[in-house]
Amino acid sequence: MSAAAEEVMVELGERSYPIHIGPGLLDRAGELIKPKMRGGRALVVTDANVAPHYLERVQKSLAEAGVTTMHTVMPAGEQTKDFKHLEALLDAMLEARSERGIMVVALGGGVVGDLTGFAASILLRGVDFVQIPTTLLSQVDSSVGGKTGINTRQGKNLIGSFYQPRLVLADTSVLNTLPRRQVLAGYAEVAKYGVIDDEPFFAWLEENGSKVVDGDLEARRYAVATSCRAKARIVGADEREGGVRALLNLGHTFGHALEAETGFSEEMLHGEAVAIGMVMALRLSARLGLAPAADAERLERHLLAVGLPVTLPKPRLWAVDRLIHHMAGDKKVKDGKVTFVMAKGIGKSFLTRDVPEAELASMLAEMASGY
Ligand SMILES: NC(=O)c1ccc[n+]([C@@H]2O[C@H](COP(=O)([O-])OP(=O)(O)OC[C@H]3O[C@@H](n4cnc5c(N)ncnc54)[C@H](O)[C@@H]3O)[C@@H](O)[C@H]2O)c1
Ligand SMILES: O=C(O)C(=O)C[C@@H](O)[C@H](O)[C@H](O)COP(=O)(O)O
Numbered sequence: 001m002s003a004a005a006e007e008v009m010v011e012l013g014e015r016s017y018p019i020h021i022g023p024g025l026l027d028r029a030g031e032l033i034k035p036k037m038r039g040g041r042a043l044v045v046t047d048a049n050v051a052p053h054y055l056e057r058v059q060k061s062l063a064e065a066g067v068t069t070m071h072t073v074m075p076a077g078e079q080t081k082d083f084k085h086l087e088a089l090l091d092a093m094l095e096a097r098s099e100r101g102i103m104v105v106a107l108g109g110g111v112v113g114d115l116t117g118f119a120a121s122i123l124l125r126g127v128d129f130v131q132i133p134t135t136l137l138s139q140v141d142s143s144v145g146g147k148t149g150i151n152t153r154q155g156k157n158l159i160g161s162f163y164q165p166r167l168v169l170a171d172t173s174v175l176n177t178l179p180r181r182q183v184l185a186g187y188a189e190v191a192k193y194g195v196i197d198d199e200p201f202f203a204w205l206e207e208n209g210s211k212v213v214d215g216d217l218e219a220r221r222y223a224v225a226t227s228c229r230a231k232a233r234i235v236g237a238d239e240r241e242g243g244v245r246a247l248l249n250l251g252h253t254f255g256h257a258l259e260a261e262t263g264f265s266e267e268m269l270h271g272e273a274v275a276i277g278m279v280m281a282l283r284l285s286a287r288l289g290l291a292p293a294a295d296a297e298r299l300e301r302h303l304l305a306v307g308l309p310v311t312l313p314k315p316r317l318w319a320v321d322r323l324i325h326h327m328a329g330d331k332k333v334k335d336g337k338v339t340f341v342m343a344k345g346i347g348k349s350f351l352t353r354d355v356p357e358a359e360l361a362s363m364l365a366e367m368a369s370g371y
């Protein structure tokens with residue numbers, strides 16, 4: 001493993017784009033983004049936590065490449081991914097006299113990326129955008145693949161678009177300022193790739209996961225690059241989730257229900273919900289005799305060892321019927337039946353609609369009781 005920047009391609013024909021990964025890339029933003037631009041103006045969208053750390057550096061780099069920059073700063077946190085903030089962002093974009101040739105730059109975590117990507121997809125019927133992800137979660141997952149959107153009171157990401165960025169720039173050194181809880185939340189999505197179809201990567205994480213969490217630059221770069229390669233491969237095969245892409249939703253049907261139940265608040269971060277959701281998927285798979293119980297235990301042991309939650313936190317009382325109600329609104333519902341991502345073991349995930357509700361309810365009740 002070298003410290004040099006690495007490039008992973010997302011192969012989508014004329015919409016293909018590179019993901020640049022490595023430390024210090026923020027200072028090359030102008031050099032890397034300028035050749036992708038149709039005009040000379042860029043609008044950087046970021047949030048109130050990221051702006052003091054990185055906005056000036058990105059703007060300076062763009063200016064050095066001859067790009068005129070404007071910026072807008074959104075409030076931080078999941079609650080910004082809603083209609084109200086979408087309207088505010090579109091308003092700011094129009095006030096900035098955005099033209100079709102503008103480049104929108106999403107500088108931040110998955111919240112900024114999802115919201116900004118969606119706004120870019122509908123502004124003037126679609127303007128170019130690039131992703132500069134600044135959380136572990138956004139570097140390994142949300143900045144890649146073109147899913148954009150917002151939450152509504154009916155559920156998670158129910159309004160949005162598939163809209164690919166022109167480029168992703170993942171500067172792994174910006175993770176140094178990320179709070180530990182957020183690093184861990186991102187780690188859940190890293191571990192997800194191992195569980196989906198890469199047992200050797202999961203085994204590597206069992207050995208090296210604490211280095212990734214604790215800030216070892218090389219371990220982080222390797223984890224980010226491996227995750228991006230996995231996501232690029234799956235998205236390249238199925239951009240609009242007609243089939244295999246749904247595997248990237250491992251743990252999410254459960255996780256999104258937990259996020260909805262906690263009001264998309266700080267009480268449960270997306271990655272934390274995904275960690276618990278993956279445990280649910282493996283436990284349910286084991287209950288149904290599809291996976292060895294040892295694999296469910298192996299996943300729980302690893303997530304616990306790095307510091308992620310694996311059960312439903314107390315003192316909240318979790319209502320099983322409400323969780324099932326949220327799941328019924330999942331985007332993978334077809335003809336009224338939820339498609340679940342289950343697994344025959346670590347690295348062996350698959351899709352099924354054949355999950356008896358009684359077993360689902362019983363597993364959820366077990367988790368709700370704290371077991
Ligand atoms: N589009 C996709 O494919 C996809 C994939 C996974 C998750 N998501 C979405 O991503 C969102 C979660 O993203 P997230 O975990 O990045 O959360 P986030 O965007 O809320 O960022 C987490 C927190 O870290 C702060 N922050 C960001 N970068 C920082 C840095 N370098 N230093 C210090 N603070 C920093 C932010 O201000 C925020 O407070 C969820 O809405 C989830 O649904 C989307
Ligand atoms: O890119 C995908 O596809 C994913 O499912 C990645 C997930 O980690 C991510 O949270 C995504 O936003 C969930 O998608 P959704 O379609 O279930 O909202």
Ligand SMILES: [Zn+2]
Pocket residue numbers: 141189252270274
């Ligand atoms: Zn996710």
